Amino acid sequence: MTYETTRRTVLLATGATGATALVAACGGGGDDSGSTSTQSPTGEKTTSGPAGQALADIDEIPVGGGKIFKDEKVVVTQPEEGQLKAFSAICTHQHCLLSTVSDGTINCPCHGSKFKIADGAVAHGPATQPLPAEQITVEGNSIRLA
Structure with missing residues (x-):
């Protein structure tokens, strides 16, 4: 049989x-969701929301701070007036979603890791790897995923 x-x-x-x-x-x-995948310097794959998606207007991102877009898993910062940066909003330590941006850092609620808003570098562990950069474009006053 x-x-x-x-x-x-x-x-x-x-x-x-x-x-x-x-x-x-x-x-x-x-994946037909329109999301984009990138590889971080550490070799980890990160995924953000649909390419071309409008995230915010420039005036929604505070100078010296930033804003986390939980659904897109992206954080956009403005370290200095007119200088916009974007990073993965997933902590490189244990992959928790980052929760706040304050006092010049992007903060993880799980184990206290902090990342610098200017370059995503680790400001305070336990994370040892920086946040992977994400690509954004600015069209007029609108910030979009690239």
């Missing part, structure tokens, strides 16, 4: 734990 092994057979045979692992492993490789 021969048996044809199907995904359903494997899922039934592996139980809940195995099924969870298999379903996670079966995640599609393709």
